[in-house]
Amino acid sequence: MTTYNLNTSRNGNFTKTDNALFLLYTRLPDFKADHAMLYTILTHFHNAEYGYAFPTVWELALRLNCSTKKVSRMKSVLVKYGxxxxxQLPGRNNDVYYLKPPITDEVSFYAAHPEAREYYEKQLKASEADRRRSADNLVSYRQEKVEKQPTFTYSDGESVPLVDVF
Structure with a gap:
């Protein structure tokens, strides 16, 4: 079996994506991982000579494994967030995409998208509550398991848990 080492397997068959798409932009209420993937695919199709990408909506739908309607909705979110x-260029019947770099600084990002801070803080609180519930459930499960564990009581009254041998 061949293993893949990202640090040494640089054959050019990859597309770099700015981490800000996953670390900052997903803090926006309507920006999901699919939007980051669309941006990455547009980056892949970017033609440096022309200065834009020009895949058809059908090509994008194929790459994203979704409908052309979903691609259209996703494109509008990328436009919304700059x-x-x-x-559309004259004589072409598909869109052309001029990519802009994402904001990578958290302070600048929140200045440009203040709605992201409130949404993200709400998500963090919900995540922390889920984490606490999960930890509480684990503690309860372990306590129940100990309480339900069969014991052997010696004649002197000392009880010890019975352990399964097999």
Whole structure:
């Protein structure tokens, strides 16, 4: 079996994606991992000579394994957050995409998208509550398991847990 080492397997068959898409932009209420993937795919299709990407909506839908309607909705989110400008060139019947770099600084990001802070803080609180519930459930489960564990009581009254041998 061949193993893949990201640090040494640089054959050019990859597309770099800015971590800000996953670390900051997913703090926006309507920006999901699919939107980051669309941006990454547009980056893959970017033609440096022309200065834009020009895949068809059908190509994008195929790459994202979704419908063309979903691609259209996802494109509007990228436009909304300033990650892409979409235009149609004369004589072409598909869109062209001018990619803009994502904001990578948290302070600048929140200045540009203040709604992200409130949404993210709400998500953090919900996540922490889930984590606490999970930890509490684990403690309860362990206590129940100990309480339900069969014991052997010696004639002097001392009880010891019975342990399964097999």
């Amino acid at each position: 990650l892409v400008d979409i235009r």
